[in-house]
Amino acid sequence: MEPTIFTWTSWMETLCQILHSVIPWSNACETISSPFDIYKNAYFETHMMVNSPEQWIEPMADAGVNLYTFHIEPVKDVCNVCRLVQESGMKVGLAIKPATKVSVEELARYMEVADVVLVMTVEPGFGGQSFMADMMPKVEWLRCNYPNIDIEVDGGVGPKTIECCAKSGANMIVSGTAVVGAPDQRQAITQMREVVQRYLK
Numbered sequence: 478m479e480p481t482i483f484t485w486t487s488w489m490e491t492l493c494q495i496l497h498s499v500i501p502w503s504n505a506c507e508t509i510s511s512p513f514d515i516y517k518n519a520y521f522e523t524h525m526m527v528n529s530p531e532q533w534i535e536p537m538a539d540a541g542v543n544l545y546t547f548h549i550e551p552v553k554d555v556c557n558v559c560r561l562v563q564e565s566g567m568k569v570g571l572a573i574k575p576a577t578k579v580s581v582e583e584l585a586r587y588m589e590v591a592d593v594v595l596v597m598t599v600e601p602g603f604g605g606q607s608f609m610a611d612m613m614p615k616v617e618w619l620r621c622n623y624p625n626i627d628i629e630v631d632g633g634v635g636p637k638t639i640e641c642c643a644k645s646g647a648n649m650i651v652s653g654t655a656v657v658g659a660p661d662q663r664q665a666i667t668q669m670r671e672v673v674q675r676y677l678k
């Protein structure tokens with residue numbers, strides 16, 4: 478398990494996360510495929526905040542996405558969507574939002590097919606929201622029961638909140654505003670990665 482810092486900034490080190498709330502959905506696929514011309518070694522995750530994730534699997538796989546993360550709340554047959562994602566060649570990410578009716582314990586039934594679990598620390602919608610520390614028990618429960626799975630946190634994460642996330646067990650970090658607004662973006666990413674590494678040991 479490695480610390481991975483995902484960030485949404487013009488300076489891509491590891492990943493470009495395409496949020497339909499950030500990019501008008503009409504041209505998301507074109508937007509995704511265009512960075513590949515520039516960032517040939519980047520690892521691309523799409524965080525699908527959509528009601529029908531199965532509808533976008535093929536376009537995202539064709540655009541070159543590596544990790545397809547979708548919210549399980551609106552999906553009736555999660556295992557089927559996971560299977561379709563795997564068959565497309567992408568990794569499977571399962572996301573739950575703060576005000577969800579899905580308990581983190583219910584995720585247990587999908588752990589055989591999931592590669593990543595994303596615990597949202599803001600309500601999906603837009604960047605720059607405040608970090609919700611009361612989401613950390615979900616991360617702690619996951620890390621305690623699934624010591625080797627990748628656990629991602631997303632929303633309000635930055636140098637001031639990274640310690641809380643890493644201590645709870647998160648090893649995949651999405652950071653938007655905190656990196657984009659940092660005077661030194663590389664330093665902000667490096668600092669967060671070092672904190673996560675400290676807890677991974």
Ligand SMILES: O=C(CO)[C@@H](O)[C@H](O)COP(=O)(O)O
Nearest residue numbers: 601602604605632633653654
């Ligand atoms: O998915 C979302 C919001 O819908 C998050 O990815 C945020 O957009 C990340 O931005 P910051 O909260 O780090 O600014």
